[in-house]
Amino acid sequence: MRTLIYLVIGVLFGIVLFKSEAASWFRIYEMFQFGSFHMYGIIGSAVLIGSIFIRFAKKGKIKSFSGNTIRITSKEKGFYRYLLGGIIFGLGWALAGACPGPLFVLAGAGYIPILIVILASIVGTFLYGILKEKLPH
């Protein structure tokens, strides 16, 4: 049952990312050219609604389906890892025109070359694991 629920959530997320064109290389290019409000509207409205929900959840007014308190684990404190990691990610996001979610979506949409990007992103994750101790965090 749980498996089916997660699958349906993923299907919904995938359809939304495809239909909103957030999975399009062109839309990412347009965003970094400040060519349209589209991507900013998507991210901005998602964050606005998300933050209202989390605000209520944190006051204990909303419990999860299993009755637990809803909490998002805080990210570790730090500066360099977020800024440097963020910049590296941003370079790749603009070049490949896709972040991890859309990578899966585009594979499903039938674009074979995206498999190269997916494989490389797994290798990139592996390289981080190897080099982790040597990087400023």
Place this chain on the structure above:
Amino acid sequence: MNWIQEPWPWFVAGPLIAFVMILLLMFDKKMGMSSNLRTLCTICGAGKASSFFKFNWKEQRWNLIVASGMILGGFIGANLLSENQTVNLAPILVEDLKEMGFDNAGEAYLPSKLFSNSVFNDAKTLMILVLGGLLVGFGARYAGGCTSGHAISGLSDLQLPSLIAVIGFFIGGLLMVHFIFPFVF
């Protein structure tokens, strides 16, 4: 029902993405797509190379199922819900892109220059795709999250690290598009 076949506007997509995040929270899970890349490393045996990959990947099984759903969602979105996949761009952007060699800008969902099957015979484009993927995977794990984990989930929780990461995403993206693209395309 014609509107469903059209591109969905931001004020439909944004709230739906928030809905996905909220649903996951209601099931005691936290949205984050790049975590799946780490899980895939672990499944492939990366734990032998670095303790970073030594964790019980079965705890992340739910997230792999979400990712599988996204693949299916991409298939449905492209094949059943889109009469026309064209991404409409401002004429000035189309002009710029065509000058850079993106011939089908304003006429397709993805640039054929990067994502048509002919790239398999083109070493330079393959390098671009590999480099893009490496940067996305490395950067996401270094920063501890990607667009879904930091920009949507982390910012919604008003977390400072996520704000720093998102500022980093934009510094990187702007650098790439404005200063590196002229050398690449």
